[in-house]
Amino acid sequence: MKNIVGMLGILLMLSGCAAINDLSSYSISENELKSSLDDHVSKLKREVSLAGIPLELNVSEMDIQVGPDNRQVVMLQTKATATVKAFGFTYPADVNLQIEGQPFYDAEKKAIFVRSLRLLDSTIEANGYRGNLAPVSDKFMSLFNGYLATHPVYELDTRSTLMNMAASMPLTLAIEPGKLVIRQQQ
Numbered sequence: 001m002k003n004i005v006g007m008l009g010i011l012l013m014l015s016g017c018a019a020i021n022d023l024s025s026y027s028i029s030e031n032e033l034k035s036s037l038d039d040h041v042s043k044l045k046r047e048v049s050l051a052g053i054p055l056e057l058n059v060s061e062m063d064i065q066v067g068p069d070n071r072q073v074v075m076l077q078t079k080a081t082a083t084v085k086a087f088g089f090t091y092p093a094d095v096n097l098q099i100e101g102q103p104f105y106d107a108e109k110k111a112i113f114v115r116s117l118r119l120l121d122s123t124i125e126a127n128g129y130r131g132n133l134a135p136v137s138d139k140f141m142s143l144f145n146g147y148l149a150t151h152p153v154y155e156l157d158t159r160s161t162l163m164n165m166a167a168s169m170p171l172t173l174a175i176e177p178g179k180l181v182i183r184q185q186q
Contacts, residue, residue, distance in 0.1 A: 028154055045058050057143055074103050076114075099117050111152030117141065
């Protein structure tokens with residue numbers, strides 16, 4: 001009887017190790033990251049002042065590309081509106097920004113953040129004008145830097161016992177084209 005209980009204990013332990021081994025690598029696709037970002041888009045708003053004129057910044061859409069050209073970055077494409085409210089009139093301008101940053105895994109928060117944001121391109125369209133207005137782009141970059149420094153682009157679901165166990169181990173983040181991969185540290 002002791003042998004059977006001992007064998008069952010060993011089998012349970014081995015199956016637990018196998019389950020954790022299955023989690024030795026966890027991939028997060030661009031679609032999963034996009035879905036997570038979609039939850040944040042409505043919160044990316046700010047009222048600022050530009051040369052004393054009130055300006056409302058509002059992000060309406062974000063898309064993400066992971067590891068473009070095999071580089072160790074994520075690229076964010078955003079669509080936004082910058083609305084000037086002056087003299088009783090409202091003047092909206094469509095703003096498109098292309099930003100890249102470095103994703104990193106925060107083990108304490110069990111989440112992925114994007115830092116070291118860099119503006120690659122920006123265009124503004126308003127009342128027949130199409131071009132780049134650096135002061136408006138700078139205000140949006142300030143909004144993104146502030147928000148993404150404190151809000152993760154993805155959080156591990158630690159409600160799952162296996163994921164919680166895996167997240168308690170030392171993990172590293174790898175960037176591959178189209179996905180982020182979290183692996184156990186070797």
